[in-house]
Amino acid sequence: MIRIAVDAMGGDDAPHTEVEGAVAAARELDVRILLVGKPESVRHELARHPHRGLPIEIVPASEVIAMTDSPTQAVRKKRDSSVHVAAKLVRAGDADGFISAGNTGAVMATAYFILGTLPSVDRPALAAPFPTSRGSVSVMLDVGANVDSKPAHLEQFAVMGEIYYRAIFGTRRPRVALLSIGEEEVKGNELTREAFNRLKKMELNFHGNVEGRDVFAGTADVIVCDGFIGNVALKISEGLVEHIVTTLKEGLSSTLRAQVGAVLARQAFQDFKKKMDYSEYGGAPLLGVRGVTVIGHGRSNANAIKNAVRVAAELARCKINEKIEQELDAVTAAARS
Amino acid sequence: MIRIAVDAMGGDDAPHTEVEGAVAAARELDVRILLVGKPESVRHELARHPHRGLPIEIVPASEVIAMTDSPTQAVRKKRDSSVHVAAKLVRAGDADGFISAGNTGAVMATAYFILGTLPSVDRPALAAPFPTSRGSVSVMLDVGANVDSKPAHLEQFAVMGEIYYRAIFGTRRPRVALLSIGEEEVKGNELTREAFNRLKKMELNFHGNVEGRDVFAGTADVIVCDGFIGNVALKISEGLVEHIVTTLKEGLSSTLRAQVGAVLARQAFQDFKKKMDYSEYGGAPLLGVRGVTVIGHGRSNANAIKNAVRVAAELARCKINEKIEQELDAVTAAARS
Numbered sequence: 001m002i003r004i005a006v007d008a009m010g011g012d013d014a015p016h017t018e019v020e021g022a023v024a025a026a027r028e029l030d031v032r033i034l035l036v037g038k039p040e041s042v043r044h045e046l047a048r049h050p051h052r053g054l055p056i057e058i059v060p061a062s063e064v065i066a067m068t069d070s071p072t073q074a075v076r077k078k079r080d081s082s083v084h085v086a087a088k089l090v091r092a093g094d095a096d097g098f099i100s101a102g103n104t105g106a107v108m109a110t111a112y113f114i115l116g117t118l119p120s121v122d123r124p125a126l127a128a129p130f131p132t133s134r135g136s137v138s139v140m141l142d143v144g145a146n147v148d149s150k151p152a153h154l155e156q157f158a159v160m161g162e163i164y165y166r167a168i169f170g171t172r173r174p175r176v177a178l179l180s181i182g183e184e185e186v187k188g189n190e191l192t193r194e195a196f197n198r199l200k201k202m203e204l205n206f207h208g209n210v211e212g213r214d215v216f217a218g219t220a221d222v223i224v225c226d227g228f229i230g231n232v233a234l235k236i237s238e239g240l241v242e243h244i245v246t247t248l249k250e251g252l253s254s255t256l257r258a259q260v261g262a263v264l265a266r267q268a269f270q271d272f273k274k275k276m277d278y279s280e281y282g283g284a285p286l287l288g289v290r291g292v293t294v295i296g297h298g299r300s301n302a303n304a305i306k307n308a309v310r311v312a313a314e315l316a317r318c319k320i321n322e323k324i325e326q327e328l329d330a331v332t333a334a335a336r337s
Numbered sequence: 338m339i340r341i342a343v344d345a346m347g348g349d350d351a352p353h354t355e356v357e358g359a360v361a362a363a364r365e366l367d368v369r370i371l372l373v374g375k376p377e378s379v380r381h382e383l384a385r386h387p388h389r390g391l392p393i394e395i396v397p398a399s400e401v402i403a404m405t406d407s408p409t410q411a412v413r414k415k416r417d418s419s420v421h422v423a424a425k426l427v428r429a430g431d432a433d434g435f436i437s438a439g440n441t442g443a444v445m446a447t448a449y450f451i452l453g454t455l456p457s458v459d460r461p462a463l464a465a466p467f468p469t470s471r472g473s474v475s476v477m478l479d480v481g482a483n484v485d486s487k488p489a490h491l492e493q494f495a496v497m498g499e500i501y502y503r504a505i506f507g508t509r510r511p512r513v514a515l516l517s518i519g520e521e522e523v524k525g526n527e528l529t530r531e532a533f534n535r536l537k538k539m540e541l542n543f544h545g546n547v548e549g550r551d552v553f554a555g556t557a558d559v560i561v562c563d564g565f566i567g568n569v570a571l572k573i574s575e576g577l578v579e580h581i582v583t584t585l586k587e588g589l590s591s592t593l594r595a596q597v598g599a600v601l602a603r604q605a606f607q608d609f610k611k612k613m614d615y616s617e618y619g620g621a622p623l624l625g626v627r628g629v630t631v632i633g634h635g636r637s638n639a640n641a642i643k644n645a646v647r648v649a650a651e652l653a654r655c656k657i658n659e660k661i662e663q664e665l666d667a668v669t670a671a672a673r674s
Contacts, residue, residue, distance in 0.1 A: 264594050265599055
């Protein structure tokens with residue numbers, strides 16, 4: 001049975017949400033859960049959910065990483081944090097992967113420090129799902145693990161993203177594209193022009209450049225970019241959704257007539273919110289580290305935690321890191337010959 | 338009276354929308370309009386609007402730049418295009434500025450080629466308005482005039498953006514920020530870290546770094562970034578708004594109950610659409626060229642055209658380019674001393 005370590009102390013509402021999501025995962029998915037955190041707090045939360053007979057155990061960790069801790073502090077100073085302990089379980093082979101909804105920078109740094117990168121990978125990449133108008137999901141990477149990427153890094157991101165997309169979304173030949181500012185090959189900046197040149201020679205279903213407006217249109221399945229760009233794209237999207245929800249709410253409560261309308265249309269709004277909801281998509285895997293790592297949003301609800309466990313379990317089950325190694329070795333061999 | 342040349346052949350629906358917007362501008366604003374385009378088409382459209390006594394004249398241009406023309410083609414091959422002629426009116430001093438809702442790349446290239454840059458400016462920048470949850474407008478620049486910017490370019494963008502913001506939005510000390518992926522000075526990439534270092538020493542109301550999620554929150558008035566980043570940010574926002582409107586519309590027409598709700602809440606939706614509507618904000622000025630140039634969205638409606646004329650007129654009236662020259666000279670002098 002696949003074993004997933006869950007950082008019980010990570011999210012804004014930890015360990016409440018983490019424990020609820022972990023119990024749901026243990027009940028609904030074929031996984032054993034290692035709940036990592038302060039034993040008293042975790043046990044207290046666990047007591048609130050019926051879990052007899054479920055494959056859940058508690059692994060103690062005495063420290064908690066705060067949202068305000070810097071990645072360096074998290075890695076160097078808090079060596080018994082729940083993230084540290086969860087990553088060490090993976091390194092020791094006692095877990096097949098771990099998830100955390102904690103401080104993203106700290107989780108990435110800890111995973112990187114404890115697990116290291118795969119031999120063929122220069123830099124790990126964080127892969128975030130975006131819902132699209134086609135009803136499909138586009139995955140963008142990197143969304144913030146690295147900045148100032150070189151073309152060779154984008155090449156590796158493309159390979160890792162494609163394997164991840166196949167594993168989780170079941171598409172046999174995902175369309176891989178480069179995020180740029182024009183569709184033609186010559187458009188973009190120095191980085192994307194050279195990366196385009198490399199990607200078009202690879203064994204990929206390469207779709208060329210896509211622009212920002214194509215991301216939510218579902219024009220491509222895997223969208224490759226430098227982590228600075230990807231992070232701005234992700235955060236501006238989150239900010240815009242918030243802005244729109246606020247603006248709509250204000251409008252819909254401004255008159256009695258609008259209020260009645262909003263009540264009648266409630267189901268439609270709930271469906272809309274569900275479609276916009278990141279929690280359905282199960283977090284963002286940090287690809288390229290030596291061990292399955294999935295990072296959830298700080299505001300993850302129990303459903304998001306459960307889905308992150310599902311994604312981590314599927315990535316472990318399909319041996320994603322072995323596949324990444326094989327394919328990157330093939331790319332290197334092809335480049336040499 | 339300020340004279341603004343209007344590219345009558347630019348937008349998706351030209352010259353229909355352009356002429357309607359130009360007539361409204363001539364009626365409501367204190368400006369003389371030079372409608373540049375194919376005389377028969379423009380005259381035909383003009384006949385549909387009462388305009389007797391309004392300060393409007395037609396300036397003939399025999400060619401039209403298509404949305405599919407490359408910037409190079411537009412500049413080199415179509416020397417009698419409406420954009421070319423409009424820019425030449427500005428260069429000759431026969432107009433105080435020009436606006437176009439045409440092919441953005443072609444308009445930028447033509448303006449750059451015909452007008453040149455201001456002596457103190459290395460690279461022009463396109464400044465796009467974003468509506469915010471505070472009800473204010475944030476201006477982001479550059480959103481696509483340049484890529485691979487250097488720190489000195491971002492410094493110039495900051496100065497130009499600040500002057501533009503003061504001129505159009507009337508804020509005495511606009512908050513200027515750098516678009517990055519973390520608030521702390523050390524966060525970001527090579528470009529932003531060096532730019533941060535320069536901006537904090539300048540005579541600006543410098544607000545430090547903002548993240549993607551702050552753009553629509555209205556945390557800063559002027560947001561400075563490289564044109565690749567800004568273009569992705571702008572386009573992904575446009576794409577997301579479309580995605581959300583489509584998703585909501587589908588939901589609201591899915592059941593009779595939701596349909597009735599949508600009818601009752603119609604005013605709220607219309608207010609929402611108006612708030613999201615770029616047309617209120619009057620297009621994006623191309624700052625740093627030697628002559629006022631304002632570029633509208635290809636899907637500009639008549640109101641957007643009128644507002645672009647208003648912005649161009651205000652920039653001409655306040656002598657924005659003289660101010661940019663003065664302030665950049667002061668920056669250079671300060672750097673030397």
